[in-house]
Amino acid sequence: MHAYTASRISLPSHSAQPGLPETFDPAPAQPVSFFAAGAEIYAQGEKAGAFYQVEFGAVRIYRLLADGRRQISAFHLAGETFGFEADSTHHFFAEAINATGVRVLRLATGAEMARQLLPLALKGLTRAQEHLLVLGRQNAIERVAAFLVDMAERQGGLRQVELPMSRMDIGDYLGLTIETVSRVFTRLKDKGVIRLLNLRSIEILKQDALHCMSE
Amino acid sequence: MHAYTASRISLPSHSAQPGLPETFDPAPAQPVSFFAAGAEIYAQGEKAGAFYQVEFGAVRIYRLLADGRRQISAFHLAGETFGFEADSTHHFFAEAINATGVRVLRLATGAEMARQLLPLALKGLTRAQEHLLVLGRQNAIERVAAFLVDMAERQGGLRQVELPMSRMDIGDYLGLTIETVSRVFTRLKDKGVIRLLNLRSIEILKQDALHCMSE
DNA sequence: CGAATAGTTGACCGATGTCAATGAAGGTGG
DNA sequence: CCACCTTCATTGACATCGGTCAACTATTCG
Secondary structure, X not given: OOOOOOOOOOOOEXXXXXXXXXXXXXXXXXXXXXXXXXXXXXXXXXXXXXXEEEEEOEEEEEEEOOOOOEEEEEEEEOOOEEOOXXXXXXXXXXXXXXXXXXXXXEOOOOHHHHHHHHHHHHHHHHHHHHHHHHHHHOOHHHHHHHHHHHHHHHOOOOOEEEOOOOHHXXXXXXXXXXXXXXHHHHHHHHOOOEEEEEOOEEEEXXXXXXXXXXX | OOOOOOOOOOOOEOOOXXXXXXOOOOOOOOOEEEEOXXXXXXXXXXXXXXXXXXXXXXXXXXXXXXXXXXXXXXXXXXXXXXXXXXXOEOOOEEEEOOOEEEEEEEOOOOHHHHHHHHXXXXXXXXXXXHHHHHHHHOOHHHHHHHHXXXXXXXXXXXXXXXXXOOHHHHHHHHOOOHHXXXXXXXXXXXXXXXXXXXXXXXXXXXXHHHHHHOO
């Protein structure tokens, strides 16, 4: 049982992005906030009133038990959206994993907003439910394999996969300890399924084998 | 690793309910379908085009792995709504646990529908994410305690709680085996926290202790 | 270059799964 | 209405996967 102590590492600079070239956004330009690695985007219990789109970097969404055990329910990479809640309160914590920029989208109320948000909420629901299957019924190898397959898909299905998060983050996402995550990485490496380019990026050598392991 | 073999036990009678007294429903009356215990309401892969409100009985939503391992992602009791999907395909199975009546609500498209559906989707998302914490980071006693607390709350917070589902269903919801569920029930009974009135209903004797155990 | 942080590896332990036997409950037909 | 049979739940003995603790190594950052 490992304890996790949350700490506000640095404050975001809530200012609009000035002069960077950007892809065209049909919605009226919204401010982009920057967060340093480990910075809190919002906390459980805080008032919710916006949702967020990742411009660059990566975000972890998590919850804590009283004794510090942490469960990360989702990672969000560039282009993905998070932060909507059932009521006007955040039920989870959101933190930047690395230096991260998020576009803050103020919540309009009304049917048009619901129309935009619903598909995102439903996609998130499906993702969460699929993750339940992993946590409830898969063993350590299957969990890590499923995680790598998912990360690979979200990065365009390339052989090389960037893992912006630490082993502890991966463990807290998969319901495992860092030691077990590490051991499974080693086993996959020894089997020739993956290659560790460095701590934060892997190459998938046997796509089929990995898919197979993830069930 | 236990195998679960799904089987269509009986077909639903897709007919409107004729002469039963009903509580007033502001929406135009929709047909109610009846399902026998174990009957399939929809299957993974089927075309989705409606959502469902439980009139009476109970429903399990689940997914299977290739080798038969099953994860129940949610139970739905009377009054609750389920069946909406991110795209037009069901990603899960839905089965009646007991004799169950569900009101079938055909999906209108458009903003007004989204406005109605969004809160339900968001509520479901929050529930699923909270369940992730249970599956990822809590031990067997905590899981069962959390389950009982949840069931009690959803039944009005009474001391006596009805469990419409089998031990296997509970196990497949909590990521445990039936043996472990049974052993935890016995431990809670021996500690005087609960009393087993019969297989499908319990009495909570120490509400605080149970809350405490569920973290 | 050195200290601090993150990751890996090994030895051991315990919680939960597996397998098997027993007991209780519910449904069906005589 | 009862007896039997089937299904479901409980209990025990044992195995195993993953957690814990500790030592060591690699990486990053000042």
